[in-house]
Amino acid sequence: xxxxxxxxxLAMRTLITAAGALELSLVDQPVTPPGPDEVLVRIEAAPIxxxxxxxLFGPADVSGAELGGTPERPVxxxxxxxxxxxxxRGRIDQSLPVGNEGAGVVIAAGENAQALVGRTVAVxxxxxxxxxxxxxxxxxxxxxxxxxxxxxxxxxxxxLTALAxxxxxxxxxxxxxxxxxxxxNLGQMLNRICLQDGVDLVNIVRKPExxxxxxxxxxxxxxxxxxxxxxxxxxxxxxxxxxxxxxxAIGGGRLVGQILSCMEAAAVRKMPVYSRYGSxxxxxxxxxxxxxxGPTEFNRGFGFAWAIGGFLLTPFLMKTGPARAQALRxxxxxxxxxxxxxxxxGELTLAEALQPQNVAAYNAKHTGEKYLVTPNRGL
Numbered sequence: 001x002x003x004x005x006x007x008x009x010l011a012m013r014t015l016i017t018a019a020g021a022l023e024l025s026l027v028d029q030p031v032t033p034p035g036p037d038e039v040l041v042r043i044e045a046a047p048i049x050x051x052x053x054x055x056l057f058g059p060a061d062v063s064g065a066e067l068g069g070t071p072e073r074p075v076x077x078x079x080x081x082x083x084x085x086x087x088x089r090g091r092i093d094q095s096l097p098v099g100n101e102g103a104g105v106v107i108a109a110g111e112n113a114q115a116l117v118g119r120t121v122a123v124x125x126x127x128x129x130x131x132x133x134x135x136x137x138x139x140x141x142x143x144x145x146x147x148x149x150x151x152x153x154x155x156x157x158x159x160l161t162a163l164a165x166x167x168x169x170x171x172x173x174x175x176x177x178x179x180x181x182x183x184x185n186l187g188q189m190l191n192r193i194c195l196q197d198g199v200d201l202v203n204i205v206r207k208p209e210x211x212x213x214x215x216x217x218x219x220x221x222x223x224x225x226x227x228x229x230x231x232x233x234x235x236x237x238x239x240x241x242x243x244x245x246x247x248x249a250i251g252g253g254r255l256v257g258q259i260l261s262c263m264e265a266a267a268v269r270k271m272p273v274y275s276r277y278g279s280x281x282x283x284x285x286x287x288x289x290x291x292x293x294g295p296t297e298f299n300r301g302f303g304f305a306w307a308i309g310g311f312l313l314t315p316f317l318m319k320t321g322p323a324r325a326q327a328l329r330x331x332x333x334x335x336x337x338x339x340x341x342x343x344x345x346g347e348l349t350l351a352e353a354l355q356p357q358n359v360a361a362y363n364a365k366h367t368g369e370k371y372l373v374t375p376n377r378g379l
Contacts, residue, residue: 005040005108006031009131010350010375013095014056016080016088022060024076024354025069027095032134036110039137041121044149046102046128046373047342048353048362049157050249050289056098058091059084062363065356076354099128099373103143103152113137120147122155129350131375141329147336153372154185154342157313159332161288162190164316165247166199167328172284176200178238178246178259181291182222183210183367185342186249191219192339200241204234204255210367225255231262239266244281247311249289256285256308257298264302278303286311291365345369349377 008028015023034040060078069075080088103122109115121140125133143152169177179190182203194201195218202221205211211222221237223230237243244267246259260283267279283302288311296308317325332340345361352358353373362371 005033006132011127011130012098012350012353012373014058014098015095016058016060016092018092020080020082020085022058022062022065022076022078022080024056026073026350026354029130031132034108034110034113034134037112037137038110038134039106039113039116039121039140040108041104041123041133041135041140042107043102043104043123043128043130043133043375044377045104045153045347046099046375047154047157047344048371048373049100049154050291050365051157052098052100053363053365054290055096057363058088062356062359065359067354067356072351074351074354076356076359097127097130099130100124100126101154101156102128102133102373103149103155104133104376105149106140109137116140116142119143120149120152122152124156129353129373129375131350141333144333144336150344150347150372150374151336151341154370155329155332155336155340158186158189158342159340160317160328161313162186162193163328163331164313164320165190165311166193166197167320167324168286168311168316169199169245172245174243174245174284176202176241176243176245178202178204178243179249180204180246180255180259181206181249181289181367182219183207183213184249185368185370187367188214188217189340189342191217195219196339200243202234202237202241202243204259206367213368231258234258235262235265238262239269242266244283246285248285248287250292251287251290252292252294252296254297256287256296257302259285260298260302260306260308264306267303278305280305282306284309288312342370344372347372347374347377349373350375 011029060080062078065078101124106116109117120143183205211224214222223233263283267281283306285308
């Protein structure tokens with residue numbers, strides 16, 4: 001090891017008590033010295049992804065959250081409705097770390113990882129809202145020379161999820177795909193991947209300005225779900241592209257069923273002979289997000305060849321195997337400032353991330369808005 005290792009560092013924790021109180025706080029936690037094959041990373045940047053918010057707040061109502069503690073050690077509290085407590089039974093009275101991914105500088109390393117000292121790396125570690133993190137050297141992604149931690153903070157979740165969507169499309173025999181909430185950071189990445197790889201993509205957005213944003217970035221097929229002719233426009237795009245697989249970030253509401261119905265309508269138009277059972281074209285929608293937490297509603301008017309399922313990055317990576325997963329990671333690193341570039345609405349220190357007005361901003365989950373936690377800024 002090559003530098004003095006701090007004794008402790010600040011970390012954000014989330015706790016739901018048996019009495020139904022959510023408590024978010026900053027704690028001093030011991031820094032774990034790296035073992036022979038490990039590195040100690042000073043975390044400089046960690047994004048707030050929708051997947052982080054589920055653990056951070058659970059089902060608590062943060063609209064009435066109250067701030068206590070001190071300016072240096074704030075404590076944010078909110079109530080979990082009693083009817084929703086059964087959903088979090090498995091985490092009651094457990095203080096949990098937060099933050100799926102981040103990036104920073106390796107400040108110390110074990111004897112087998114000395115070459116990484118001083119390098120800026122990205123980490124997938126589920127505890128990134130912290131000043132320090134000890135990781136296996138094999139698990140970090142070394143960023144290209146000149147890349148900043150902020151540029152590499154979102155190396156894993158969004159880029160690999162977008163790539164996994166295209167890989168899943170290919171693996172399952174589809175030739176084009178549909179994506180909802182398509183103006184998000186992930187959606188813009190997916191658009192760039194598909195343009196680069198020659199894959200037809202139908203982008204579904206919720207506002208005219210989002211449609212214009214994607215078209216300005218070269219998107220060929222953009223439909224606005226708020227437009228009067230949405231279903232006709234979607235069916236036309238599906239007929240043109242032949243897209244029969246969709247990845248939905250919304251979850252609740254009618255959109256999933258509308259996508260399947262429009263896929264069926266596009267398929268029926270190409271059928272030479274009528275069938276009362278509908279087309280035999282298989283249609284798949286994967287739900288990977290929950291921007292709408294209400295029920296998923298659909299009317300089964302799309303034949304019998306269809307499926308709705310869930311989609312997460314981790315099971316995909318486990319299934320795809322280490323060699324293929326590493327190849328995807330290497331592509332992200334190589335195209336970090338182009339295909340996989342992320343843009344952020346604002347940066348927050350650990351303490352600022354617990355301020356109610358900032359919580360309201362990043363928990364709103366507005367499409368295209370993304371915040372960055374900077375655990376060591378100003379210290």
